[in-house]
Amino acid sequence: MIIDKSKMQHRAVGLDLFRVVAAVMVLLFHCNIHHESNFGPLTGFVSMGAVFMTAFFMLSGYVLFLTYKDKSLVQAPALKNFYLKRIFGIFPLYLVVAVLYVVILGEKSVFQNLVLLPIEILGLQSVFSTLFPVSHNGGTWFISCLLFAYLAFPLMQEVVKQMTTRTKWMSLAICSAILFWSPLVVHTFKTDSIYSNPFFRGLEFFIGVLLCSLPIRDGIAKILATWKALLVEVLLLVAGVSIAVRLNIFVGNYMLYDWIVIPLFACMILTLASLKSPRLQNSKVLRYASAASYAFFLAQTFNTEIENWLFATCDIQNNVLQIAVSVALCAVMAIALYELVEKPCAKVLKKKL
Numbered sequence: 001m002i003i004d005k006s007k008m009q010h011r012a013v014g015l016d017l018f019r020v021v022a023a024v025m026v027l028l029f030h031c032n033i034h035h036e037s038n039f040g041p042l043t044g045f046v047s048m049g050a051v052f053m054t055a056f057f058m059l060s061g062y063v064l065f066l067t068y069k070d071k072s073l074v075q076a077p078a079l080k081n082f083y084l085k086r087i088f089g090i091f092p093l094y095l096v097v098a099v100l101y102v103v104i105l106g107e108k109s110v111f112q113n114l115v116l117l118p119i120e121i122l123g124l125q126s127v128f129s130t131l132f133p134v135s136h137n138g139g140t141w142f143i144s145c146l147l148f149a150y151l152a153f154p155l156m157q158e159v160v161k162q163m164t165t166r167t168k169w170m171s172l173a174i175c176s177a178i179l180f181w182s183p184l185v186v187h188t189f190k191t192d193s194i195y196s197n198p199f200f201r202g203l204e205f206f207i208g209v210l211l212c213s214l215p216i217r218d219g220i221a222k223i224l225a226t227w228k229a230l231l232v233e234v235l236l237l238v239a240g241v242s243i244a245v246r247l248n249i250f251v252g253n254y255m256l257y258d259w260i261v262i263p264l265f266a267c268m269i270l271t272l273a274s275l276k277s278p279r280l281q282n283s284k285v286l287r288y289a290s291a292a293s294y295a296f297f298l299a300q301t302f303n304t305e306i307e308n309w310l311f312a313t314c315d316i317q318n319n320v321l322q323i324a325v326s327v328a329l330c331a332v333m334a335i336a337l338y339e340l341v342e343k344p345c346a347k348v349l350k351k352k353l
Contacts (some may be wrong), residue, residue: 013280014272016290018059023293024327025052027300031326034304035311038319044245045238050195050254053142055265056297057201060146061208062269064153065160069212073154085349086150090294092345093337094143095121097298101136105305108135123147126201129192139301145201156206160213172210175203176262183256194255204262211266216274224267225274233271237264292338299333 029049031037039046073079098120102113116125116135125131126144160168179200186194194200216224223229240260250256280286289296307326316322 013277014275015059015063016286017280018268018272019293020289022052022055023296025049026297027327027330030300030304031323035322037323044242048241048245048254048257051257051261054204054258054261057204058208058265059269061205062212065157065209065212068157073157079154082154088345088349090143090146093295093298093342094140096341097301098136098140101301106135126196126198129197132196136301140298141196145196145198148198149202149205152202156209160209165215168210168214172207175207179203179258179262183253183258187250187253187256211269216270221274224271230268230271233264233267237261292334295337295342296330296334299330299337302333303330
């Protein structure tokens with residue numbers, strides 16, 4: 001017997017939790033690399049927190065397929081609405097963050113900003129690997145990758161719908177194999193990093209789509225849909241990454257850790273999609289945090305610069321206090337961006353469509 005995912009109303013809560021955790025882990029990772037923040041025995045794990053961007057793209061593919069799996073995007077009106085929702089869902093906030101960064105923190109000349117303008121307006125910066133450290137792209141590159149994934153999603157959806165279960169498993173294996181092997185090529189031949197490459201991030205997104213489309217049998221579902229299963233998955237993730245860091249295995253090469261994180265993130269998504277928790281289901285805080293998670297990701301574009309000034313001005317040297325200030329600062333900026341930009345734009349879009 002196969003679980004009917006359309007009836008799993010509780011599933012979104014677990015996925016909300018996963019989205020929030022991914023956003024926070026990326027922030028803690030930034031605390032570690034920019035301020036050498038210490039997290040005790042978890043420092044090694046947090047130092048590789050960038051792997052949670054893989055979780056973000058897998059989750060994005062999973063959730064989008066779950067939303068549209070019973071809908072057809074072949075017809076022009078449906079396709080138009082889909083792209084409008086995606087564009088208005090991410091572009092307004094992205095453009096506001098980009099403009100604010102250029103005006104307040106930007107160090108490039110007017111000419112350089114004008115040259116970059118059409119590339120950044122179209123979200124093409126991830127195609128140019130060397131643009132990652134330029135201007136705000138260190139914090140907004142994932143938007144570019146996400147846009148390419150959204151562009152390809154209608155085709156992904158139609159193709160996956162027509163696949164047999166066997167073909168889906170084969171596709172999942174092929175995508176995973178490419179992601180596992182490609183970082184070795186980068187490491188061996190010292191090529192450009194693929195961390196912000198839209199093709200490889202698109203594969204992670206596609207893995208999420210495939211995961212959502214795969215039938216889950218009762219026996220496996222019962223094993224996965226428990227808090228014990230989630231605890232085991234979390235412990236394996238933390239232990240796997242921490243041990244690899246302790247052994248100094250490709251530390252800093254985040255994509256090489258796909259061998260560890262992709263299988264475990266896949267299990268976590270399936271587990272959290274099935275978990276039932278009335279407390280989480282009714283949590284307004286979790287719902288709000290999940291809704292503002294996109295803004296939380298983008299707020300990190302400013303966090304480091306403001307933290308550097310704040311820590312120096314207020315002489316904040318305590319490790320725990322620095323971490324607390326970083327989290328609070330990012331949360332405040334995320335709330336402001338969400339309430340002043342993202343939320344109003346969502347309301348306008350809802351009226352239009």
